[in-house]
Amino acid sequence: MRVLEKKRSVYNANISKKKTCQFCDKKNMAEQICTSLTSHHWFVIASKYPYMDGNLIIISKRHVEDIDTLSSEERKEWFEILECTKQRLGKVFSTTSFNISINIGEYSARSIAHLHWQIIPRDRISNQNALNIFQDIHVISLDHKDVVRLIDERNVQVHEHN
Numbered sequence: 001m002r003v004l005e006k007k008r009s010v011y012n013a014n015i016s017k018k019k020t021c022q023f024c025d026k027k028n029m030a031e032q033i034c035t036s037l038t039s040h041h042w043f044v045i046a047s048k049y050p051y052m053d054g055n056l057i058i059i060s061k062r063h064v065e066d067i068d069t070l071s072s073e074e075r076k077e078w079f080e081i082l083e084c085t086k087q088r089l090g091k092v093f094s095t096t097s098f099n100i101s102i103n104i105g106e107y108s109a110r111s112i113a114h115l116h117w118q119i120i121p122r123d124r125i126s127n128q129n130a131l132n133i134f135q136d137i138h139v140i141s142l143d144h145k146d147v148v149r150l151i152d153e154r155n156v157q158v159h160e161h162n
């Protein structure tokens with residue numbers, strides 16, 4: 001178990017120095033991709049810098065920065081990928097509660113301009129006292145590689161139903 005704040009602070013300090021888009025960088029993306037959820041137009045990855053355990057990110061394969069520029073095919077597939085991702089996270093983390101968020105635009109506090117949605121499972125067992133999911137201090141017990149394994153392998157659950 002580790003506290004996220006330090007790692008995320010380092011991430012925030014370093015991300016602004018990157019000249020290339022981190023979501024267009026295939027090397028960066030490789031170890032985070034959940035292949036069982038990724039579709040024709042969308043990647044699903046396990047965040048290297050999660051807000052909470054199970055933090056996945058849905059990312060357009062094409063570099064776009066606003067929903068206005070999505071094609072009709074990308075829009076149609078978006079709801080399918082969101083539903084599949086939510087169902088899979090719900091099964092793995094035994095919950096029907098989620099936070100789903102997007103930051104669009106220069107002043108939105110986004111760290112990466114490339115269009116992406118955070119999706120985070122919430123349950124009664126862990127993080128029950130968190131008032132705001134997008135603040136920086138939460139206890140993280142799963143590495144992004146653990147989450148990729150959990151998502152891509154069938155019949156694996158993190159928590160038992162209570």
Ligand SMILES: [Zn+2]
Nearest residue numbers: 021024063114
């Ligand atoms: Zn990009």
